[in-house]
Amino acid sequence: MTVRVPAKVNLQLGVGPIRDDGYHDLVNVFHAVSLFDEVTVEPAAAPEVRVQAAPYSRVSVADVPADQDNLAARAARLVAGRLGVDAHAAIRIRKAIPVAGGMAGGSADAAAALVACARLWDDRDEPVLDRASLVELGAELGSDVPFAVLGGTAVGVGRGERLTPALTRGTFHWVFATADGGLSTPAVYAECDRLRAEEGTEAGGAPAARVSEPLMTALATGDAKGLGAALANDLQPAALALRPSLGRVLDAGRELGAVGALVSGSGPTCAFLAEDEEDAADLAEALDGAGVAAQVLRAYGPVPGATVV
Numbered sequence: 437m438t439v440r441v442p443a444k445v446n447l448q449l450g451v452g453p454i455r456d457d458g459y460h461d462l463v464n465v466f467h468a469v470s471l472f473d474e475v476t477v478e479p480a481a482a483p484e485v486r487v488q489a490a491p492y493s494r495v496s497v498a499d500v501p502a503d504q505d506n507l508a509a510r511a512a513r514l515v516a517g518r519l520g521v522d523a524h525a526a527i528r529i530r531k532a533i534p535v536a537g538g539m540a541g542g543s544a545d546a547a548a549a550l551v552a553c554a555r556l557w558d559d560r561d562e563p564v565l566d567r568a569s570l571v572e573l574g575a576e577l578g579s580d581v582p583f584a585v586l587g588g589t590a591v592g593v594g595r596g597e598r599l600t601p602a603l604t605r606g607t608f609h610w611v612f613a614t615a616d617g618g619l620s621t622p623a624v625y626a627e628c629d630r631l632r633a634e635e636g637t638e639a640g641g642a643p644a645a646r647v648s649e650p651l652m653t654a655l656a657t658g659d660a661k662g663l664g665a666a667l668a669n670d671l672q673p674a675a676l677a678l679r680p681s682l683g684r685v686l687d688a689g690r691e692l693g694a695v696g697a698l699v700s701g702s703g704p705t706c707a708f709l710a711e712d713e714e715d716a717a718d719l720a721e722a723l724d725g726a727g728v729a730a731q732v733l734r735a736y737g738p739v740p741g742a743t744v745v
């Protein structure tokens with residue numbers, strides 16, 4: 437059973453106050469883009485995980501756990517537990533989504549494993565685990581997993597896991613600049629809290645985040661320029677503080693004509709929105725030439741979530 441699953445970029449990442457459980461209240465507009473990992477699950481005598489770069493991809497998989505700690509293996513155990521079967525599966529992950537890049541690659545693999553294992557093991561006429569249950573199960577694995585099951589464009593609140601699909605029109609064209617070496621998500625959130633405390637906005641006293649109306653309007657009307665102007669990421673100052681070189685990457689993309697530029701999630705990947713497909717091709721070539729990125733990737737969105745191929 438093979439499942440293809442997309443990366444995400446956060447069009448808006450509004451970080452509110454820190455909660456008692458250590459997570460932050462978020463307003464998170466997720467957008468699934470056409471960079472895909474593939475996860476294959478096969479029955480096996482004992483659990484097994486293999487991780488490799490997808491063909492033609494230059495993703496470095498050295499830091500991805502190839503054992504039962506991998507989020508995809510945890511997803512398989514979760515599905516097996518719900519269905520009362522043994523989690524005996526060989527899981528093979530082919531990665532094209534940058535690792536620790538702020539594009540939810542690990543969450544994507546978990547979402548793919550949920551969908552693949554449910555299809556493999558839930559073989560009754562009326563499946564116990566429908567798509568809605570898998571979205572719900574995903575929240576037990578990580579804040580971004582439910583969205584990777586769902587795909588498209590969606591607003592997430594709470595930890596980011598309570599999702600409502602957003603109305604969009606047409607296709608948006610993106611260019612991504614990857615960086616060598618990832619950023620740790622908890623470290624970026626902690627830096628965000630530290631910066632806020634320094635500025636006098638105590639982490640606990642940060643105002644509640646609200647969804648941006650101009651952003652939702654731009655999505656609904658397919659207005660790339662409007663969307664570019666409304667892109668916002670409250671984690672960006674923290675990512676820039678931890679990795680100052682990202683400032684130059686963002687500037688380069690803006691100077692080369694992107695209609696919007698921001699750090700993707702907790703970074704360090706930078707996302708650039710182009711006005712149309714042709715502009716995206718030009719921008720990707722120019723950014724590549726500028727030599728500010730480890731790798732320049734093109735993608736479009738929205739695309740569906742984890743899908744059996």
Ligand code: C5P
Binds near residue numbers: 458459579595622
């Ligand atoms: O949920 P997930 O395991 O993907 O989150 C990774 C880390 O990101 C958490 O351990 C936490 O430090 C941070 N986080 C947060 N608030 C959220 C989501 C994630 O502080 N809403």
